[in-house]
Amino acid sequence: MPDEMIWNKFFDIDLILSELQIDDKIKDLVEIGSGYGTFTIPASKKIKGKLYAYDIENEMIEKLKNKIENQKIENIVITHRDILTQTTGLQDNSIDYVMLFNILHHDSPSDFFNEAHRILKPNGKIGIIHWRSDITTPRGPELTIRPKPEQIIEWIDNTKFLVTKNPFLLEPYHYGLLITKI
Numbered sequence: 001m002p003d004e005m006i007w008n009k010f011f012d013i014d015l016i017l018s019e020l021q022i023d024d025k026i027k028d029l030v031e032i033g034s035g036y037g038t039f040t041i042p043a044s045k046k047i048k049g050k051l052y053a054y055d056i057e058n059e060m061i062e063k064l065k066n067k068i069e070n071q072k073i074e075n076i077v078i079t080h081r082d083i084l085t086q087t088t089g090l091q092d093n094s095i096d097y098v099m100l101f102n103i104l105h106h107d108s109p110s111d112f113f114n115e116a117h118r119i120l121k122p123n124g125k126i127g128i129i130h131w132r133s134d135i136t137t138p139r140g141p142e143l144t145i146r147p148k149p150e151q152i153i154e155w156i157d158n159t160k161f162l163v164t165k166n167p168f169l170l171e172p173y174h175y176g177l178l179i180t181k182i
Helices: 004-008 013-019 040-044 058-070 109-119 149-155
Strands: 029-032 051-055 076-080 095-101 120-131 161-170 174-181
Touching (some): 013 161, 013 174, 029 040, 029 109, 040 051, 040 058, 058 076, 095 109, 109 120, 120 161
Parallel strands (some): 029 095, 051 076, 095 120
Antiparallel strands (some): 120 174, 161 174
16 A cells, blocks of 8 residues: 555545445445545445444554544444455345445455345445556556456346446546445
8 A cells, every 4th residue: 555645645535425325324334445544434424323344454454443543433343354254244134335445356356246245235235446447547456457347247246236326437547336235
């Protein structure tokens, strides 16, 4: 990860949360790969319930813990966990929304969708953003492993999910889409 000040300049956070419908209609939300908390903290202020933030890196967990303690945010639950080997540990059908932001370049993206499907309530949503693969960007994974929007749509099991907002640009470096559990 680059320096946090540089990292945060890559995103229009308010626009992304708005376009992906993260608002007060959501009770509980899961973020897989919380990193610095770039989206965690702003999203926690928009939802009604708890935000469950997961990351595999201890350093990111500690940075986020310090931020929420300093800002006295009480609705974020931080967990150091590899959800691909341990799941989230949350109950089936218990969550309204899952954020999969800049994470689907992983070797097994279907595992993220399977866990999201398990924990999402019926009509629960998955918001996805990823680095664009059609341009060079100042950060992000190698262009060759970045999923294209059409690849993500192919990965989605249409017996479990419906694309409710087709891929759209989030200038300058990202795109997003929204899917809903059937």
